[in-house]
Amino acid sequence: MVQHNPTTPFTIPVFDLMHRPGEMREKTLDPVLDDAMGNAVIGVPAGAPLHIDVRLESLHDGILVSADVTGESVGECVRCLIEVRQPLEVDLQELFAYSQDEAFDYDVHDETIDLEPVVRDAVVLSLPFQPVCQEDCLGLCPQCGARLLDDPSHEHEAPIDPRWAALAGLGGLTGTSTNDVAGADNDDATEEKR
Numbered sequence: 332m333v334q335h336n337p338t339t340p341f342t343i344p345v346f347d348l349m350h351r352p353g354e355m356r357e358k359t360l361d362p363v364l365d366d367a368m369g370n371a372v373i374g375v376p377a378g379a380p381l382h383i384d385v386r387l388e389s390l391h392d393g394i395l396v397s398a399d400v401t402g403e404s405v406g407e408c409v410r411c412l413i414e415v416r417q418p419l420e421v422d423l424q425e426l427f428a429y430s431q432d433e434a435f436d437y438d439v440h441d442e443t444i445d446l447e448p449v450v451r452d453a454v455v456l457s458l459p460f461q462p463v464c465q466e467d468c469l470g471l472c473p474q475c476g477a478r479l480l481d482d483p484s485h486e487h488e489a490p491i492d493p494r495w496a497a498l499a500g501l502g503g504l505t506g507t508s509t510n511d512v513a514g515a516d517n518d519d520a521t522e523e524k525r
C-alpha cells in the first residue's frame with residue numbers, strides 16, 4: 332500500500348491492530364514540537380519535547396486511543412509578567428474510526444493514525460487562560476512597575492490629591508501667584524459672611 336501521509340513524530344502505524352477487535356498495544360512517543368501548542372499567554376513552545384504514553388485498542392468501529400501526555404508549559408504571569416513554567420499533564424481518549432463519515436472527528440488513514448491534532452486540542456484545553464506565577468501574586472506597582480512580591484515593603488510618598496493636582500496645573504497655566512490664592516481665600520470668607 333502506498334503511504335500518502337507524511338510520517339511525523341505523531342503518526343502511529345496500526346495495520347497490525349486493524350479489524351482485530353480485542354487486540355491491544357502500548358506505545359511511547361517522544362515528539363519534539365515543530366509548532367508551539369498553546370494559547371496567547373502560555374503553551375509548549377516549538378522545539379520542546381512531549382512524552383506520550385499511548386494505549387491502542389482495536390474496536391469494531393476503529394482504533395480507540397488512550398494517551399497520557401506530559402511535558403512543560405512556558406508562559407507569562409498575567410499579573411507580574413515574569414516567566415511561568417508549569418508541568419503539563421493531560422489525559423485523552425479518542426476513537427479513530429475506519430469510516431470517514433463526518434460523524435467521527437478522526438479516522439484511520441493509510442493504516443496509520445495521526446495523534447497531533449488530538450494531542451494539540453487536549454493540551455490547549457488543559458492550559459490556563461490566566462496563568463499566575465503563584466496564587467497570591469500581587470502584580471506590579473501601579474506607580475513604578477516594580478514587582479510587588481520582590482519588595483513587600485514597597486512604598487511611595489502619598490500621591491498628590493488629584494483635586495489639588497488639577498488646581499496646581501491651572502495655577503501653572505494662568506500664572507496664579509500666592510497672592511491670588513490668598514485672594515481666593517478672602518472671597519470664600521466674604522461668601523460665608525453673607
Ligand SMILES: [Zn+2]
Pocket residue numbers: 408409410411412413463464465468469470
Ligand atoms: Zn506573578
Ligand SMILES: [Zn+2]
Pocket residue numbers: 472473474475476477485486487
Ligand atoms: Zn512602586
